[in-house]
Amino acid sequence: MKKILIVDDSVAIRELVETTLSTEDYQIFKADNGKKAVAIAEEENPDLIIMDVSMPGELNGLQATKILKNNPKTSSCPIILLSAMARDNDIEEGFAVGANDYFTKPFSPLELIKKVEEMLK
């Protein structure tokens, strides 16, 4: 079973993303900040991470992505950033730290499902 890590400080979004991905049999892990996300990723080696950008706490989504992409253990895991920050340079910044894709909130769940299936193929 493919493992997916969902990272968002909003419990509503975490639940929505989890429900969205229930179309397939995935093993879902959840974290509410970047620091926990990094720890879970190292421990569980997920096949995909879906991560919010602005989160309170030590690591935001961009910082966590940078760490994960620089760690040989987790660098190959694709990361989709999910953020309400939708300006061009926000998106550029996301790709600059190594994200594989960037969805702006509110995102289309159908597009997310399509992208996730494409990335896990």
Next chain:
Amino acid sequence: METNNFETQYADQLKKYADDLVKVYKSEQQKRKDLENTNLQLIKYGRDLSSSILKLKTANQELSEAYLDTIHRLVIAAEYKDEDTASHIVRIGSYSAMIAKKLGMPDKKAINILYAAPMHDIGKIGIPDNILFKPGKLTDEEFEIMKKHTVIGAKILSNSKSAIIKLGEEIALTHHERWDGKGYPNQLSGKHIPLAGRVVAIADVFDALMSKRPYKEASTLEVTLDIMQKERGKHFDPDILDIFMKNIDEILKIRTGVEKTGPQYSEDASLEISLLRSQ
């Protein structure tokens, strides 16, 4: 001095209140923003959900049409040797559905009958040609074989999950039973005969009498109705026959309609369905 000190303390306290108020305000503002974002996200979910449902509905509709079309073509294939137009089976379906509707059956059931009734004679595919196409009267032995088309039809249609095919099985098996118990293959009588079988029996006999066959001319409407009326309570369920007679004008309208539009079943079906709806 004392007053001054008191005022300072008072001002400090007020400032504390003001600070806390700002904190509460900011946190409420943040909560509000979070709720608004979640709300926007939920709206997006609602839109995607309705577009998915719409796509599913279209796909479902296409599948359902393809399914009904396939049933129709299989029935034509089975009847092809007998008759190279589909108009007879289309008429049987339309008459039966109309009677069903007049009997107060729900639209869905009537529409199932519309598609299931044409399968009534599908078992004829298993009857040898020399009997099926014999120009003269059948011998007793030949007639016994001919009667088997009911059982053969039911067997061909047996064990289906489809409501339409299941109903087709029931109709194939029971459309030659008679109200007085003298029919075949199981000599069922009265309400032991399934309703759909009793309805199709009337539609089938009416259409046979009104049609020209290699061995007979078509009867006039008057003669046809007279023969049928005499079978009230014998061959036919009296209540259903009464309803049939009461609505004979609509039956004739269907007959002309089918003759005009020819064997395009789907067109006729939509015509019939709109007919059913308008009542």
